[in-house]
Amino acid sequence: MNYSIIAYIIGSILKLEAVFMLLPCITALIYQEQSGFAFLITMVICLIIGFLLTIKKTGNKVFHAKEGFVTVALSWLILSIAGAAPFVISGSIPDPVDALFETVSGFTTTGSSILSDVEALSHCMLFWRSFTHWIGGMGVLVFILCLLPLTGGYHMNLMKAESPGPSVNRLVPKVQSTAKILYTIYLGMTLLQILLLLIGKMPLFDTLCITFGTAGTGGFGIKNSSIAGYSTYIQVIVTIFMILFGINFNVYFLLLTRKFTQAFKHEEVRYYLGIIAFSTIIIALNTKHLFQNIGTAFQQSAFQVGSIITTTGYSTTDFNQWPALSKTILVLLMFIGACAGSTGGGFKVSRLIILCKTARKELTLCLHPNAVKKVKMDGKAIPHEVVRTTNIFLFVYVLVFGLSVLLISIDNFDLTTNFTAVAATFNNIGPGLEMVGPTQNFGLFSHFSKCVLIFDMLAGRLEIFPLLILFKKDTWKKF
Template sequence: MNFRIIAYIVGWVCNFQAIFMVLPCITALVYQEHEFFAFLISMILCLIAGIPLTARKPKNKVFYTKDGCVAVALSWLALCIFGSVPFVLSGSIPHPIDAFFETVSGFTTTGSSILTDVEVLPHCILMWRSFTHWIGGMGVLVFLLSLLPLAGGYHMNLMKAESPGPSVSKLVPKVQQTAKILYSIYIGMTFLQIVLLLIGNIPLFDTLCIAFGTAGTGGFGIRNDSMGSYSTYCQIVTTIFMILFGVNFSAYYLILTKKIRQALKFEEVRYYFGIIAAAVLVIGLNTMHLFQNLGVSIQQAAFQVGSIITTTGFSSADFNQWPALSKTILVLLMFVGACAGSTGGGIKVSRILILCKAARKEFQLYLHPNAVKKIKMDQKTITHDILRSTNIYLTLYLLIFAVSILLVSLDNFDMTTNFTAVTATLNNIGPGLEIVGPMGNFSSFSYFSKCILIFDMLAGRLEIFPLLLLFFKGTWKKF
């Protein structure tokens, strides 16, 4: 274990955290809010922690997969701990566990909240909540890699540990250049959504918060009804961008480099859009009686399907009141999630495809025992390592899911609430059903349950392995 390089990386994350807080500070100055001092003190604390760790570059810059996973997990914990300080100091969320829950939910782009009335919060706090989505969406370590040449060829291990999906590949030979390309696409799409929302006469503050939440597929709303009171134009623009941010960013890179045919061959992306289209059609028809006409029901269905499958978590209607079929489809979409290599959460469409292809292969082997069958995706053979890691991921996912429901049930809420609360947090979605529905929140849970759900949010965002490695004794041995 290269402890020095891990400390160096965590230190830079703390330093960047201080820079990130400049935006809410500016917001506080614009609206003349005294919470400015809470952010100023938090920035100082971040720098006090970060500067000593980064003052001297480590001599040994080499680190492997284990070191990368530990660095990512500790960096995210540091990010969330320091990110929660402004909530406590400002008095917006006085209790540390509640503040930590809200911050973890922000950075992991979950969007689950313990707040019962967000409209009473100062503008700077609302901006910080939404901005945490944008920071966590693409990943703070990916941002770090785009600016700092950390460790030669070994820093691919950082990207693998933080980026979502069964496998991570470089878009170009250099990892730092890949990180820059990803963030360029991310920033460009965010800017485009901001422009389109401004064209629709959405106030600048609202536009920034909505765009940050959409880009990071987070879902913190700045109104108590989330997106319900915004115009149809705003909802349609947000729907389109939620779905676009759920696409594998590698497809966008191929389109930008004029390799459109290659981009269209992405199986995962094709199935992703196919699932969305089928779900929108069924839910639109199933909820038609609740709206003025089929057009409105399709538009509302598209918003909720886009929000749930990309794990954004915005809501334009109380789908808690929708028919059982529609609610069941939305719950199933919570598990499916977006594409690998996107800002979305969930199991990922690619993993679902790999598992389905593996099951099909097993059936074929039962029929033809001597046949040699290979699992392929995008005309490439799925290696045994990817298949093994997918199976292990699903096993750990189900284990964490089952244990979490068991522990959360100690609060004695109904089964639907417990089940969807864990589903919403482990898949980084935000709202569930019943008490934690789109018009509800997580404030009713005990602090113990909130800690379980905090673990679930972090495990879901970091794809389980980096976080669990922290609990193994062998991880901390210095070789």
């Protein structure tokens, strides 16, 4: 285990987090809020620890997969703890467990909240709360890769450990260049949404916070009604960008490099858009009696489908009151999730495709035992290693999910509440159903259950294994 490089990267992340906290400090100055001092105190602490960890340049920059998993897991834990400090110091969320839950929910782009009155927070706290979505959306380690001159190909292990999906590929030969391209696309789409929302006469502060939540597919609202109080134009723009941020960023790179044929043949994206279209139509027809006309039903259905499948979690209506068919579809979409290589969470459409094609292959082999059939995606054979890891991921995913539901059932809430609470946090969605529905919050759970759900949010964002590997004894052996 190369402890020196791990410490160096964690120190760099703490310094970067201190820089990010300048923005809520500026917000506090603009609105003349005293709670901004909490960010200054946290910045000083982060900078001191960060400089102590990076003051000595590491000579050994060898970075294997083990270091990649450990660094990513520890980085997200430390990032979340430091990010929660301003809430505790300012008294906005005085309970450390609640503050950590809110911050982890932000960085993991989950959007689940323990707050019953969001509007009671100061502007700088609301800004930081939403900005954590944007930071965590593409991944803080991916941002670090843009800046740190790690040698060799070892830093690909960082990107693989943090990026969602069954496999991660370079867009260009250099990993550092790949990270820069990803963040350029991410920033460009963010700025475009800000512009379009401003055209819709949305206040600048609201525009920034809502865009951060959309880009990171997080879903923290700055109003108790989430997005319901905004115009139809704004809701439509948010719907479109939620769906766009749920698309594999490789597709945008292909479009930018004018490889249109490859982009439009991307199998995962076609299934992703097809699932959205099909779900929207079914839910719109099922809920049309709840709205003024069929057009409104389609618009509201598209928003909620886009919000749930991309794991954003914004809401424009209380879908907990929708018919059982519509709620069932939304729960299924929670598990499907967005595309691999996007800012969205969930199981990922690509994994679902691989599992379905693997099942079809096995059925064929039952009928024709001597047949030679490969699982393909986008016309290319999927390596056996990817199929194997997908199957293992499904097993561990179900195991962690079931255990989490069992553990939080100690609080003695109903099954729907417990099941959808874990589904919402583990898949980084935000709202669930019943007592954790879109008009409710997660403050009702005990500290123990909140800790379980915090683990689920981190495990869901980091695709389980980087977090689980921390509990393996062999991980911490130096050689």
